[in-house]
Structure formats: structure tokens, C-alpha cells
Amino acid sequence: MKTCPRLSEFLQAVSSTYEHYEKDRQLLERSMNLSSKELYCTNEKLREDHQKQKVVLDKLKEAISELNIEENPHLTTGVDENDLVAMVDLLQEKIHMTKEFEEELRVSGLKFQAIVENTADIIWSVDEHLRLSIFNSFYRKNTIAKHNIDPVLGDKLSNIIPPKEYKELEDLLKRAINGERFIIEEVHNKNSQPLYFETSFNPIRDEHKITGISVFSRDITFRKEDEKRKNELLRDLQSANEELEQIAYITSHDLKTPLRSIGSIASWIKSDYQHLFDDLSKEQIDILISRVDRLYNLIDGISLYMSLSSVDEEEREIVDFGQIISKVINTLNVPAHISVEIVKSLPKAAGIKTHIYLVFEQVIKNAILFMDKKQGRISIDFRQKENDLEFIVADNGPGIDQKYHQKIFKIFQALNARDQMETNGIGLAIAKKIVKMTGGDINIESTPGEGSTFIFNFNY
Structure with a gap:
């Protein structure tokens, strides 16, 4: 056909x-x-x-x-x-x-x-032969400014970039061609001012084969300057804290010595010459002694609060919580009308003895100080929370209105007038500072007239 x-x-x-x-x-x-x-x-x-x-x-x-x-x-x-x-x-x-x-x-x-x-980054990519396959206007402007060459798609990088600079870039691109994804930081000078860039190299894959590299370069000068300012502020803050600690220590030492003398002299006068005082004079000297004791305790509290620093890992050890809390109870000389109960055997766990002692001391002391019941009760318990221990200290005292739940943890904050209750307003602030230093937390659950429950944990 x-x-x-x-x-x-x-x-x-x-x-x-x-x-x-x-x-x-x-x-x-x-x-x-x-x-x-x-x-x-x-x-x-x-x-x-x-x-x-x-x-x-x-x-x-x-x-x-x-x-x-x-x-x-x-x-x-x-x-x-x-x-x-x-x-x-x-x-x-x-x-x-x-x-x-x-x-x-x-x-x-x-x-x-x-x-x-529409991005502030310099974006470009090359194929496996290091020829330009994509670039944005920022790359073009940068290339013209640095090398006085207007790039065109398909150009070889070796024809755009000077040999010395190209050799360094080629080494980086070869790493990406071999499948490595990485980020580098570069510093360039412009008008005698350093410019910082963060550049990422990313292999482009077609199924299982690498067919090119995409490069993203971002100006991080502003971020670097922020980090520098932040570090300077941190150094200044650290220096100020060290000076403040020194001032607090010196002030504490210099104030406590004369206060101790004033208190001792006032007590001697009251003891030796009270038969010469009328009722008003006796009341006034008692107020004097009380104010001296309050100021002494306040200075002690401030010194303790200021001395608390970050957790030292070297101080960590296995701590017997039951033993520490028993010591706290014995030291506080609990009044006869208040019972303190440890609900169940307390565990042993990693911690810092001084921190744990101070937290329980301040929380239990607070419950004793504000107890308003004829038969006061304080209970100490714990529960396991995932990988952490949560402690519960509950009392049947006066309770605290919810609007004051945050205020009580702030330094120098007291809900009662100083003349009604001898407190320096630092105890619970100390407890919170220690708990927060360990990465833990402390909260209160309370209803007025029904008592309070403090819940906290240590996260060593």
C-alpha cells in the first residue's frame, strides 16, 4: 500500500x-x-x-x-x-x-x-553546576554594589565573584551539595560600621538527588546590637546587685550592733528602775523594746532576702524532708494551743537543705503567727506530681481574701497593721523567692474564716 x-x-x-x-x-x-x-x-x-x-x-x-x-x-x-x-x-x-x-x-x-x-532577605539559588537559577532584587542590588556586576540567570558564580571570595563560597556550597544544611554568621564593614549577616545553605532535592542549593541571607545587625546592649545591661545589673548586696550586708552589720545595745539598755532600765515608773512610762519603754525588736527582725529579714542567690548545683544532695520539717517545728517553739501534724511519712529527694528549711520555716511560722483559733491546726502533706513533689501546708486560721492572694508574697506587704501584729512582711516573700529560684512555684488556696492552704514545689 x-x-x-x-x-x-x-x-x-x-x-x-x-x-x-x-x-x-x-x-x-x-x-x-x-x-x-x-x-x-x-x-x-x-x-x-x-x-x-x-x-x-x-x-x-x-x-x-x-x-x-x-x-x-x-x-x-x-x-x-x-x-x-x-x-x-x-x-x-x-x-x-x-x-x-x-x-x-x-x-x-x-x-x-x-x-x-517581598522579603528583606537576600535570596538566591544555584544548580549543581553553581549557575544562578533564582535570585531576588536584594541579591541583585548587593551584587552590583559589591562586585559592580549585574547578575543574569544562568551566570556562573565564578564569573561574578572575585577568586578569593569565590573560593570561600565554593567550599560552603560544596558542603550543601553533599547534603549538609547549615547556617553561618558573617561580618561585613560598611562605612567603618560592622554589618552582621546570618546565612543559611539548603540543599535542593529532586527525589533522592541534590540538584542545587538555595541560600538565604538575613541582616541581623539590629539583633546583634540588641544582644550587645542586653549583655551590657546584664553586666550593669550584676554589678549593681553586687553593690547592693555589699550595702545590705554592711548596713545590716552596722545597724544591728547599736540596735542590740539599745534593746539591752532598755531592758536593763525596765528591770532595774521599773519601781520608779508610772504606768505610762512602763508602756512607753515596752513600746521602745518592741520597736527595737521589730527593727532588728526587719534587718535580719532584709539581709536574708538579699543574700538569696541562684541555685548552686554543688549544694544539691539527697534531703530527708521529714527530718528537716521536724527540725523546723522544734525550732519554732509552737504554742500549746496549736498542733502541727505531718500527715504521712515525708520522702527523701534531691534538694538544698538551707532552701528547703527556710521555705517550710516561713510558711509554718506564718500559719502560727496569724492563728486566731483556740485550737489551731496545721497539717503538712505531699503528693507526687509526675516527676515532682508537691507539698501542702494547711491551717484552720483566719483565711485570706482572694484579692490579697498575690499581695502576701510581695516584700514588706502585711495585711495587718504593724502595731497589731509583729511581722516584718518578708517571710512569704523569702519563701516565694527560694521556690522560684529552683524553678518551682508557690500558691495559696484560701477562704476567709476557713483557713489557708499553701501549695508549693521545688524543681531542682
């Missing part, structure tokens, strides 16, 4: 189009991933293929128009004009689909470009 040259060309074109269509579709789908290399290369490939398909379509139309079944009866066997038209329609549909994919790719490319351009 003879074959018309136009028909042969037509059939070959159809076959070629079908063979390449699936590859084109896959290429389009892959390019939607916005891989830097694929985005550039696919656009070029699609333009070429689209032009080829248009040429094929024109040839097909021309071939059909020239086919004349009546004039060429030897072509009637196996060739149907309707079939050929259907083939052309199918090919047109597939070309239309390809154009739709191309439009989706174009829109995705615009979105990608918008993201790249």
Missing part, C-alpha cells in the same frame, strides 16, 4: 505528540513544586514544546485539507477522514490542557516571585 507523504508526516506527528504528552504533564506537575532549577528549565522547555505542537497542528490541518479520498481511491483502505479529524480534535484538547498547565505554572511562578521579592 502506497503512503501519502503528508499522511506519513501526520501519523508520525501524532505519535510524537502522544509520546511526549505524558512527559510534559509530569514536567508541569514537578515544576509546581517551585524547585529553583525546575521552575527555570521547565518554562523554557514548555515554550519550545508549545511552538512544536503548534507547528504539528498546522501540518495536520494542511494534511487533511490535501487528502481527497475520491481523487485517491488507493487511500480508502485503513484511512478515514473522520478518524483523522477526531485525532486532530484530540490533539487540540491535549494542547489546550498543556496550555492550562502552563498557565498554572505561570501563576505559581508569579506567587513564588512575589514571596521572594
Whole structure:
């Protein structure tokens, strides 16, 4: 059977189009991933293929128009004009689909470009041969400013960057080509002022193969300056704290000595000459002694509060909580009308003895000091909370209104007038400071008239 040259060309074109269509579709789908290399290369490939398909379509139309079944009866066997038209329609549909994919790719490319351009970072990428495949306007401006070269897609980095600088960059890019993802910090000088940049190198993968590297460089000068200022402030604060601790220590030592003398002299006068005093004089000397004791205790409390520092890991040891709390109870000389109960055997755990002792001392002392019941009760218990121990100290005292639950933990805050209750307003502040230093927390649950419950934990 003879074959018309136009028909042969037509059939070959159809076959070629079908063979390449699936590859084109896959290429389009892959390019939607916005891989830097694929985005550039696919656009070029699609333009070429689209032009080829248009040429094929024109040839097909021309071939059909020239086919004349009546004039060429030897072509009637196996060739149907309707079939050929259907083939052309199918090919047109597939070309239309390809154009739709191309439009989706174009829109995705615009979105990608918008993201790249609307960022303050310098963004660029290269293929495996270290040729530019993507860059934004910040990269372009930086390259022009540094190297006086206007970069173009496809340029080799070695043609843009001076040899010495390129060698250093090449070493970094090779690390990324080998699959390493990393970040470096760089310092550049501009008008004698240091500029700090944080640059990340990220391998671009196509399935299991690395096809390029994307690079993101961000100006972190402002952050570095902030860190520098913060460190300077921390040093100043540390220096101020050290000076304050020294002042507190010296003040405590210098004030307590004369106070002790005043208190002793007042007590001697009261003891030796009280027969000469009237009732008003006796009341006044008692007030004097009371004020001296209050001031002495206040200075002690301030000194203790100021001396509390961060947790020293070397002081940590296995602590017997039951033993420590028993010692606290014996030291406090609990009044006879108040009972202190340890609900169940307390555990042993890691901690710092002095910290634990002080917290329980201040919380139990607070419960004793404010007890208003004829039969006062204080209970001490604990419960296991995940990897931590939570302690509960409850009493049946006067309770505290919820609006004061935070105030009581602040230094020098007392709910009663100083003349009504001998308290320095520091005890619970000391307890909270210690608990917070360990990473723990302390809270109160209380209802006026029904007592208070302090709940706290140490997080050593």
C-alpha cells in the first residue's frame, strides 16, 4: 500500500505528540513544586514544546485539507477522514490542557516571585553546576554594589565573584551539595560600621538527588546590637546587685550592733528602775523594746532576702524532708494551743537543705503567727506530681481574701497593721523567692474564716 507523504508526516506527528504528552504533564506537575532549577528549565522547555505542537497542528490541518479520498481511491483502505479529524480534535484538547498547565505554572511562578521579592532577605539559588537559577532584587542590588556586576540567570558564580571570595563560597556550597544544611554568621564593614549577616545553605532535592542549593541571607545587625546592649545591661545589673548586696550586708552589720545595745539598755532600765515608773512610762519603754525588736527582725529579714542567690548545683544532695520539717517545728517553739501534724511519712529527694528549711520555716511560722483559733491546726502533706513533689501546708486560721492572694508574697506587704501584729512582711516573700529560684512555684488556696492552704514545689 502506497503512503501519502503528508499522511506519513501526520501519523508520525501524532505519535510524537502522544509520546511526549505524558512527559510534559509530569514536567508541569514537578515544576509546581517551585524547585529553583525546575521552575527555570521547565518554562523554557514548555515554550519550545508549545511552538512544536503548534507547528504539528498546522501540518495536520494542511494534511487533511490535501487528502481527497475520491481523487485517491488507493487511500480508502485503513484511512478515514473522520478518524483523522477526531485525532486532530484530540490533539487540540491535549494542547489546550498543556496550555492550562502552563498557565498554572505561570501563576505559581508569579506567587513564588512575589514571596521572594517581598522579603528583606537576600535570596538566591544555584544548580549543581553553581549557575544562578533564582535570585531576588536584594541579591541583585548587593551584587552590583559589591562586585559592580549585574547578575543574569544562568551566570556562573565564578564569573561574578572575585577568586578569593569565590573560593570561600565554593567550599560552603560544596558542603550543601553533599547534603549538609547549615547556617553561618558573617561580618561585613560598611562605612567603618560592622554589618552582621546570618546565612543559611539548603540543599535542593529532586527525589533522592541534590540538584542545587538555595541560600538565604538575613541582616541581623539590629539583633546583634540588641544582644550587645542586653549583655551590657546584664553586666550593669550584676554589678549593681553586687553593690547592693555589699550595702545590705554592711548596713545590716552596722545597724544591728547599736540596735542590740539599745534593746539591752532598755531592758536593763525596765528591770532595774521599773519601781520608779508610772504606768505610762512602763508602756512607753515596752513600746521602745518592741520597736527595737521589730527593727532588728526587719534587718535580719532584709539581709536574708538579699543574700538569696541562684541555685548552686554543688549544694544539691539527697534531703530527708521529714527530718528537716521536724527540725523546723522544734525550732519554732509552737504554742500549746496549736498542733502541727505531718500527715504521712515525708520522702527523701534531691534538694538544698538551707532552701528547703527556710521555705517550710516561713510558711509554718506564718500559719502560727496569724492563728486566731483556740485550737489551731496545721497539717503538712505531699503528693507526687509526675516527676515532682508537691507539698501542702494547711491551717484552720483566719483565711485570706482572694484579692490579697498575690499581695502576701510581695516584700514588706502585711495585711495587718504593724502595731497589731509583729511581722516584718518578708517571710512569704523569702519563701516565694527560694521556690522560684529552683524553678518551682508557690500558691495559696484560701477562704476567709476557713483557713489557708499553701501549695508549693521545688524543681531542682
